Amino acid sequence: MNEESSGGPPDEPTDKRLLRGARTRGLILRRAVDVASLDGLDGLSFGRLATDTGLSKAGVQTLFRTKETLQLAAIDHARDMFVAAVIAPARGEPRGVPRLRAIVEQWIAYAAAPLFAGGCFRAATMTEFDSHPGPIRDALLRDQRDWRTILANQFRHALAAGDIEDLDPELAAFQLDAVLLAANTALRLGDSDVVYQVQRTLDQLLRPGDRTATAEIRLSPGTP
Template sequence: MTGPTEISDKRLLKGAKARATIARHAADVASVDGLTGLSLGKLAADLGLSKSGVSTLFGSKENLQLAAIEAAREVFVDHVIVPALPEPTGMPRLRALVDNWLAYVSDPVMPGGCFRVATTVEFDSRTGPVHDAIDADRKDWQAFLEKEIRAAQTQGHLTGREPHAVAFALDAIVGAANTGARMGDESALPTARSIIENLLGDGA
């Protein structure tokens, strides 16, 4: 006989799974329409759910936007960071991260391309929890890159360069490549790869 605790646990698991599914779809939609374009009703219709059910899970559009940011972050981590972790820290891992990052841009996992690029532009001049979540994610990624750049420097690579400036340059180059690729510029990715190779060249 199923007890009340087991029933409650199953409901929680079901709710968590539904929330994750909706958040992931919201990230896909936001990559094209922006976070401000998210609608509880549209997402419910897309997934064959009731609007009241989606509202119950998230409570507000802002909570949905925050969940979409977290879902997109998890996608980025899974496709860019995790596959690079088996590489030795320093230059080998930094190169793997950049290769994965460019692959993530050239063959987009989300329909609108890089979620971070799209939403940063959308919220860079705003204030509030959504802006802060996007900014925190951006800073976390840059800090991760800087850590690997410092490790590479201890190995004798990228000497005399400020890690923050190198990470900033990488972010700017890949961001521009994403924008160019989304606009149909076939030279965007090859150009980005060439510039990055010159930037990291002494680590070859």
């Protein structure tokens, strides 16, 4: 390919517009997840976000078009923030017990010094749409299932290593998730003692197992 046909250098003004658009979208979504964590996803509106961010209502609406699109984008943004705050920092720990403990430790920090203004985003928004089938409920359900799968996979790794007593990984993940959701509510009410109860629950689930009597646990390739 010769120089004439290469198209020349990138269009700098276009690049700058794209960068500004991405920054504006990020600013809106950061405010949107806080609003949704406090007042629910139905509390989101173009006008409110425009007022809160100092942008024009037309500018906000141009980026998201419909309220449902805005709500879905807020769910995805909250998911990305949660992964970065809770899941990603634990990935450096060995799979199984160490990673489970790291995940829960990060979750406690996430809820105790809230990443979102209203506390755990998932806890704040799930009940709002649990009886309303559609794309919003599907997105919230996806996130809940993915979170429990992450927990269940670590219980499986711990079982395979013989580090914990025999248990049902899916049930253990359900139990741990339920405790964390209850802890979020308690922390929002100012009950910091609940952190100790979370740690006790995790200790019970991670009781040491007998390595010589560990049942064979088959893990699918690539299980995180």
